[in-house]
Every structure is written in C-alpha cells, then in structure tokens.
Amino acid sequence: MKKIALTITVLLGALSASNATAFDGDVNAGKEKSATCAACHGPDGNAPVNIYPKLAGQHPDYILKQLKDLKLGMTSGGKEGRMDPVMSAMAMPLSEQDMADLAAYFSSLNMSEGATPKDVVEVGKKLYKSGDASRGIPSCTACHGPRGNGSSLAKFPKISFQHPEYIKSQLEKFRDGTRNNDLNGMMSDIASKLTDDDIEVLSKYLGGLH
Secondary structure, eight states: OHHHHHHHHHHHHHTTSOOOOSSOOOHHHHHHHTTTTHHHHOTTSOOSSTTSOOOTTOOHHHHHHHHHHHHHHHHTTTSSSOOOTTHHHHHTTOOHHHHHHHHHHHHTSOOOOOOOOHHHHHHHHHHHHHOBGGGTBOOTHHHHOTTSOOBTTTTBOOOTTOOHHHHHHHHHHHHHTSOOOSGGGHHHHHHTTOOHHHHHHHHHHHHTOO
C-alpha cells in the first residue's frame, strides 16, 4: 500500500506538467495508417473479437506508451517494455510519429458500450470501489476513477466498456509476471493478490461500468 500511495503522490506532482505527448498526433494521418490495425481492433477501433482490446476512445497518451513499450519489448528481446508475439512485431516498423498519429485517431473514436451481468454487480462494485483492506488490495478508483475513465496525464487507461475477456487476460498476465510495463509495478503488485474469482468478477463488472 505504501508503494502505491507513494506512486500516486509522485504522479500528482507530475500532473502539473504539460499534457502534450512527445509528438503531436494527426487524426487524419492516423486513420490512413490504421488499415492494418482494423483486422484485430476493428475499423472503428471496437475490436470484434473479445480477446483484443477496444482502442476507440482510449487515452492517446496511453496508446502511445503501449506502442512504444511493445516496440521496446521486441528490440530488447523481452527484457524491457512489453513483449507480445503479435503486437510487438506490428509495432516494430512504426516511427514515433506513426504511433502518435494512430493514438490520435483511435482516441477520437467512440468506444462501444458493454454490459455487466447482474450476478456480479454487487461483488464487483465493492471490490472495484473499496478494494479489500484485509488482503492489501486498494480501491481501483484511486487510479481508474469511479467510472473507469482512467487518466490521460498519468497514462492510466480507460477500462470501462472494455471486453471482459481482454481485461481478464491482462490481469492474469500482470499476476504471473508476463506483463510488467506498469508504473512502479503497481498493477503487478495488486494483481498478485487477486484470486481467479476476483479477476473474473472485476473483468465482467468493468464491461458495463459507466
């Protein structure tokens, strides 16, 4: 908890800085460059297959960070950044301007709405908003907000309306260490304390959170 509290404190200081990305992305240029992305993420950024994330409406700074991390994962042989067999390879030929343009384009689109199954609403809401102090699990709202909108400046992603199957897979990767490009290991630390049931409930709850 101290680790998470310290990180949030540091972030609050950093948020006073400029919110501009390293490169100004161009929406129209990003649209032209997104043709290859459509196969998995959909022409409108709403992935038709639920194992892939919806990119529509996601914060541009977060998309940009992930693309940079995915490319770094490939160039470093998985020692740095984020390594994904498919996406790291796709990110390799992209320049930082390409990444900024793609981020600008996908963030300009509207994410499709999802739904939360009634049987997980009560438990999911409690875990998301209050965490579980007895197990050292903080509230998810501290970083992702009460509506799951995240923060562009802090590069915390929008997670509401995201495919539950994708959220589940990422929480499992954070838990087992196959994904570790989170700030100061916050998500890895939190996910390590989540049970399979916790992950299932949170993933489904977030699908319809608004």
